[in-house]
Amino acid sequence: MSNDASPPGGRKALPLVALGALGVVFGDIGTSPLYAVQLCFQNDPSFAHDPASIIGVLSLILWSVILIVCIKYTGFILRADHEGEGGTLALLGLIRSKVPPLPFARPSALTLLVLLGSALLYGDGMVTPAISVLSAVEGLKLASPVFEPFIVPISVGILLALFVSQHLGTEKVGRFFGPIMLLWFAAIAVLGLAGAWQHPAVLAAFNPIAGLRLLVGHGWAGYAVLGAVILCVSGTEALFADLGHFGRHPIIVAWYVVVLPSLALSYLGQGAALLTDPAQAANPFFALVPHWALYPMVTLATVATVIASQALISGAFSLTQQAINMGFAPRYAVVHTSENTPGQIYLPVVNYVLMVGCLALVLGFRSSDALGSAYGLAVIGTMTITSMTFYVVTRCVWGWSRPRALALMAAFLLMDGGFLVANLAKLFSGAWVPLLIGGVVFAILLIWTTGRSRFREAMAKLSMPLPEFQQMAECWQQREHGGAVFLTENPDKVPMIGHHEWLRTHVTHENVLLLRVETTTRPHVPEAEQLTIEDLGGGIYRGVARFGFMHPPVMSRALAEGLPFDYARAVFFLPLVVVKPAPTWWRGIFRRLYLFLGRTGLSPIEYFDLPVSQVISVGIELKL
Numbered sequence: 001m002s003n004d005a006s007p008p009g010g011r012k013a014l015p016l017v018a019l020g021a022l023g024v025v026f027g028d029i030g031t032s033p034l035y036a037v038q039l040c041f042q043n044d045p046s047f048a049h050d051p052a053s054i055i056g057v058l059s060l061i062l063w064s065v066i067l068i069v070c071i072k073y074t075g076f077i078l079r080a081d082h083e084g085e086g087g088t089l090a091l092l093g094l095i096r097s098k099v100p101p102l103p104f105a106r107p108s109a110l111t112l113l114v115l116l117g118s119a120l121l122y123g124d125g126m127v128t129p130a131i132s133v134l135s136a137v138e139g140l141k142l143a144s145p146v147f148e149p150f151i152v153p154i155s156v157g158i159l160l161a162l163f164v165s166q167h168l169g170t171e172k173v174g175r176f177f178g179p180i181m182l183l184w185f186a187a188i189a190v191l192g193l194a195g196a197w198q199h200p201a202v203l204a205a206f207n208p209i210a211g212l213r214l215l216v217g218h219g220w221a222g223y224a225v226l227g228a229v230i231l232c233v234s235g236t237e238a239l240f241a242d243l244g245h246f247g248r249h250p251i252i253v254a255w256y257v258v259v260l261p262s263l264a265l266s267y268l269g270q271g272a273a274l275l276t277d278p279a280q281a282a283n284p285f286f287a288l289v290p291h292w293a294l295y296p297m298v299t300l301a302t303v304a305t306v307i308a309s310q311a312l313i314s315g316a317f318s319l320t321q322q323a324i325n326m327g328f329a330p331r332y333a334v335v336h337t338s339e340n341t342p343g344q345i346y347l348p349v350v351n352y353v354l355m356v357g358c359l360a361l362v363l364g365f366r367s368s369d370a371l372g373s374a375y376g377l378a379v380i381g382t383m384t385i386t387s388m389t390f391y392v393v394t395r396c397v398w399g400w401s402r403p404r405a406l407a408l409m410a411a412f413l414l415m416d417g418g419f420l421v422a423n424l425a426k427l428f429s430g431a432w433v434p435l436l437i438g439g440v441v442f443a444i445l446l447i448w449t450t451g452r453s454r455f456r457e458a459m460a461k462l463s464m465p466l467p468e469f470q471q472m473a474e475c476w477q478q479r480e481h482g483g484a485v486f487l488t489e490n491p492d493k494v495p496m497i498g499h500h501e502w503l504r505t506h507v508t509h510e511n512v513l514l515l516r517v518e519t520t521t522r523p524h525v526p527e528a529e530q531l532t533i534e535d536l537g538g539g540i541y542r543g544v545a546r547f548g549f550m551h552p553p554v555m556s557r558a559l560a561e562g563l564p565f566d567y568a569r570a571v572f573f574l575p576l577v578v579v580k581p582a583p584t585w586w587r588g589i590f591r592r593l594y595l596f597l598g599r600t601g602l603s604p605i606e607y608f609d610l611p612v613s614q615v616i617s618v619g620i621e622l623k624l
Helices: 009-025 037-040 047-050 051-071 086-100 109-137 145-168 173-197 200-208 208-215 219-221 226-233 236-241 248-276 277-282 289-326 348-364 368-370 377-397 402-424 432-461 466-476 503-508 555-560 585-600
Strands: 481-489 509-518 530-537 538-547 568-577 617-623
Touching: 009 173, 009 248, 009 289, 037 051, 037 226, 037 248, 037 368, 047 051, 047 481, 051 200, 051 208, 051 226, 051 236, 051 248, 051 402, 086 109, 086 289, 086 585, 109 145, 109 289, 109 348, 109 368, 145 219, 145 289, 173 289, 173 538, 200 248, 208 219, 208 481, 219 289, 226 402, 236 377, 248 277, 248 368, 248 432, 289 348, 289 432, 348 368, 377 402, 377 432, 402 568, 432 585, 466 530, 466 538, 481 585, 538 555
Parallel strands: 481 509, 481 568, 509 538, 568 617
Antiparallel strands: 530 538
8 A cells, every 4th residue: 555655845845735736636626616516406496495405415515525535535546556646547557567467468357447437537528628617607697698698609719728728838837726726715715604604504414314315305306416416526536647746645635724625615605595595506606706706706717617627638648648658549749848847748639639529519518507417427437447446456456355345345336336327317418428438539449459469469470589580690691780679579589570581681780689668567767777788699689678657668868878889870670560451341440440540640760759760661461
């Protein structure tokens, strides 16, 4: 089990690190009060006229936050870090570090489960910016009805500006995120406290019996409220995914000192507004705002939702980079936007796919109320998958007994299952949208992972045992000056391109390096440990270049200082693969999709940052 490490700079830096966590980790869950309470009364507006139902909804919200965030995530899930990194793929890496997969094995059930959870996060990443920005801008309607026709255009403009500016990076802007979010949490806490002060009866929401009465006493209508209640914990996965940026201790401090009290007060204040005037159910958040403060609050809410959206977009970038480095996704371009912070990256393909998706959602649903029906299912789906993956961690990594691990997983799945069933009811009213998005992403990950496994297996069958290659090399009479580098999956075998007929008869170098590029289960590998080379004699070397799954394998930096021969005169041989026609129609479709995905990504030259003038491609025909 992970130990709590002090933040960088020691405990004196804890307040600053916790402040930074406010701006990155808690943007999504911190802006949930803008729409969560409002959507709880959407399906059955009569609940807003029943004080007991209002208290019941508030109780469900508060206890969902306590059980899911306080107990499940900060109490357990955040402890399952992988050398400080979090997220579903980091969980898989942690498990693989203890139980390595077999070479060329097809994706296991656990791998498919984690890929599905990761794919659902992309659906969440499209819906969250759309609903957050819409709900913030909709506050303008309360200031003046004249703004109503402009809500959608203003939201589109904000989102468009957000995505178009992603290539600039967040290094300069990021330092302001924490203070702005602190101001946001202070504002919603003060407004909520003012409302609850006028109606102390809302404190009854801390009694969990009130929530249970709503679930039991109102049949399906009461239970369906859970489909909206889940929105109050949207963004909880960010607590885990952003673990590596701040550490567990600062995140927990920020949560309990600032975020949790502010959210609780905001929800209680909105409940008090409904007890005072049920008509405020249309927008209970802005009902707490005095008329003179509407414009400043709408501005602050809009900035807060942009920050929340930025956190999710950056999370999608990091998740994609992890998937690429672990071999689950094609090699897309990764642009580092900061010289000081490796985690600040920009992926053009992911950015513009998210942009098109967000804009389509805003233009299609046109209001936060309508978009609320599409939100929630992907959120709870990811949480459920995290619970199941965490069970494997407790058994394989922490060594828990089966009864103990099963008991904890059963408790988690009981919570997750209740929300999952309630959100399934929204499937045909909009929840299919993030599921469709997640399904497409999952299909891409599955096709690429399976195709890559078949490709590596086919290449391995054409390889030559290393001793046989060494015997053959002893017969070479003349060699070219310099060195040849061949990438290999197995350091004990020479890839087919390494013993290709054309090479044997035309280009034989005095130095030959068989290099395996390995993405480790560690998030980071120090530069001094990235390259190891073994001299096998006769001018033949065997090496391994190791990179962490959080960073791309930049070969030029790793090889420039570590090669046993002149890097400037080295020649890199890469296979130019031609795939044979498939024997069946379904394999033909799979082959075409796999090849298409390969063309959308970077070539090995670009991905490994190899010098183009020193690369030679040799044709090989394969059957997948």
